[in-house]
Amino acid sequence: MTLRTSIFSKLQSIVGKANCTRKKEELVCYAYDATARTYLPDAVLFPQNAQEISAILRLANEEGFFVIPRGAGSGMTGGSLAVKGGVILVTARMNRIFKIDKDNLIAHVEPGVVTGQFHKAVEKEGLFYPPDPSSSDFSTLGGNLAECAGGPRAVKYGVTRDYVLGLEAVLPTGEIIRTGVQTAKGVVGYDLTRLLVGSEGTLGIITRITLRLLPLPDTVRAMMAIFNKIETAAETVSEIFRSGIIPRTIEFMDNASIRCVENYLKAGLPVEAEALLLIEEDGRASEVDFLIQRIEKLCLSQGAKQVAIAKTKAARENLWKARKAISPALFQYGPDKINEDIVVPRSRIPDMVRKINALRDETGLTMVSFGHAGDGNIHFNIMLDKKNEADLKKAQGAIEDLFNYTLELGGTISGEHGVGITKAPYMAKEIGYVEMNLMKKIKTIFDPNGVLNPGKIFTSP
Numbered sequence: 001m002t003l004r005t006s007i008f009s010k011l012q013s014i015v016g017k018a019n020c021t022r023k024k025e026e027l028v029c030y031a032y033d034a035t036a037r038t039y040l041p042d043a044v045l046f047p048q049n050a051q052e053i054s055a056i057l058r059l060a061n062e063e064g065f066f067v068i069p070r071g072a073g074s075g076m077t078g079g080s081l082a083v084k085g086g087v088i089l090v091t092a093r094m095n096r097i098f099k100i101d102k103d104n105l106i107a108h109v110e111p112g113v114v115t116g117q118f119h120k121a122v123e124k125e126g127l128f129y130p131p132d133p134s135s136s137d138f139s140t141l142g143g144n145l146a147e148c149a150g151g152p153r154a155v156k157y158g159v160t161r162d163y164v165l166g167l168e169a170v171l172p173t174g175e176i177i178r179t180g181v182q183t184a185k186g187v188v189g190y191d192l193t194r195l196l197v198g199s200e201g202t203l204g205i206i207t208r209i210t211l212r213l214l215p216l217p218d219t220v221r222a223m224m225a226i227f228n229k230i231e232t233a234a235e236t237v238s239e240i241f242r243s244g245i246i247p248r249t250i251e252f253m254d255n256a257s258i259r260c261v262e263n264y265l266k267a268g269l270p271v272e273a274e275a276l277l278l279i280e281e282d283g284r285a286s287e288v289d290f291l292i293q294r295i296e297k298l299c300l301s302q303g304a305k306q307v308a309i310a311k312t313k314a315a316r317e318n319l320w321k322a323r324k325a326i327s328p329a330l331f332q333y334g335p336d337k338i339n340e341d342i343v344v345p346r347s348r349i350p351d352m353v354r355k356i357n358a359l360r361d362e363t364g365l366t367m368v369s370f371g372h373a374g375d376g377n378i379h380f381n382i383m384l385d386k387k388n389e390a391d392l393k394k395a396q397g398a399i400e401d402l403f404n405y406t407l408e409l410g411g412t413i414s415g416e417h418g419v420g421i422t423k424a425p426y427m428a429k430e431i432g433y434v435e436m437n438l439m440k441k442i443k444t445i446f447d448p449n450g451v452l453n454p455g456k457i458f459t460s461p
């Protein structure tokens with residue numbers, strides 16, 4: 001459905017002419033996300049407060065057009081795409097940090113704040129906001145909440161939902177609600193905050209967030225453990241936990257990711273290694289030194305070829321630069337990427353690694369794995385040219401197989417990227433009939449006319 005001019009005029013009067021567009025050259029900038037799929041919206045709006053968003057959603061219900069919330073558009077599953085047309089509602093102009101409250105260790109923010117900028121702001125005050133998706137230089141807190149983003153530090157500190165105390169949100173029908181608390185705890189009524197976090201912009205538009213903070217750890221140290229066998233790296237992860245240590249991060253890169261990053265960045269990575277682990281510890285200096293030495297010994301006794309401890313801040317930053325470069329560097333292997341975000345119980349990572357090797361041998365496709373090994377969260381990528389139908393069919397078969405095995409191991413098909421459109425066809429593999437119906441009923445209660453972010457989670461376009 002294209003948006004009638006009379007409706008666009010009403011939207012202009014809600015947000016102001018400078019805060020909306022339907023020029024094609026501007027629409028294309030909001031037609032894609034990290035899935036590389038494109039759907040041209042009918043208009044893009046940049047509201048500045050909850051009242052404007054409320055008026056937009058009331059109009060959407062009266063006139064029957066769709067509204068799709070969007071932060072930075074870095075989502076990996078198509079959540080911010082206008083798959084059925086409609087208006088994209090961008091939160092970029094709602095980017096104020098209202099207060100960082102050192103006495104109560106909380107912060108009040110708007111959803112358009114870029115995550116990395118929030119990290120810097122709280123760190124200046126000696127505080128710490130742990131959730132750190134690798135996209136934190138550009139993704140927004142609103143998008144992080146909507147996807148319940150994880151990141152490397154989740155292994156020790158948990159994911160986004162663990163830091164959200166309360167919200168202001170606009171319901172699809174236009175009412176403005178406040179959920180949760182401003183206090184360290186609170187249990188009055190159902191937990192609507194937790195329902196909205198991870199709802200992928202389908203139940204409401206988050207307009208204000210109260211976040212929990214921690215004191216900033218005073219020391220952080222990083223190391224890279226290099227392995228000749230990928231299974232040894234996977235087994236080392238379990239061994240570290242068995243020894244009673246929970247590191248701040250344990251990231252994993254396989255040989256294909258090491259090679260493509262090295263080619264892209266020249267960061268000095270060991271291209272012959274079959275795998276490497278990027279491990280960090282944080283806390284008080286003496287404790288961190290002790291743990292780093294224990295982890296080093298443990299890696300070597302498990303069979304690591306070498307362990308390199310980052311001696312300077314620059315060396316540590318270099319390791320993270322390499323880790324964060326994997327996603328863009330992957331495109332050296334092919335023009336298209338199918339990327340999955342499976343999680344298995346940590347102790348089953350060696351089984352999953354063997355499965356991935358077998359899938360690679362069976363299909364002959366280029367497969368690249370990396371991710372948050374400490375959480376059992378593997379980002380599994382097939383790089384291919386989707387125009388090659390035979391390869392595409394083989395890749396789809398491999399994904400089915402991978403998902404079935406993930407669930408057999410007691411895992412989940414998405415650890416942090418959400419369902420969006422790309423995982424919607426697989427939802428029923430993991431979610432039972434009764435549970436799925438309950439979820440659909442919740443969606444209908446929140447959004448009786450289906451105006452907010454249609455075509456996501458339950459059905460794919």
Ligand SMILES: Cc1cc2nc3c(=O)[nH]c(=O)nc-3n(C[C@H](O)[C@H](O)[C@H](O)COP(=O)(O)OP(=O)(O)OC[C@H]3O[C@@H](n4cnc5c(N)ncnc54)[C@H](O)[C@@H]3O)c2cc1C
Pocket residue numbers: 033034068069070071072073074075076078079080091111132133134135138139140141142143144145146147148149150151152200201202204205206207327328416417453
């Ligand atoms: C290189 C790269 C690395 C990444 N690394 C990680 C990682 O380590 N961990 C991880 O979890 N993810 C990662 N991601 C995925 C992505 O960055 C996250 O899902 C992020 O949370 C999306 O934020 P965004 O602002 O870009 O949201 P968008 O992509 O714009 O939107 C994502 C979803 O949130 C909804 N939404 C946005 N704002 C609101 C709002 N205010 N209210 C309600 N709904 C809203 C949208 O409708 C959509 O469904 C990565 C992506 C890239 C490209």
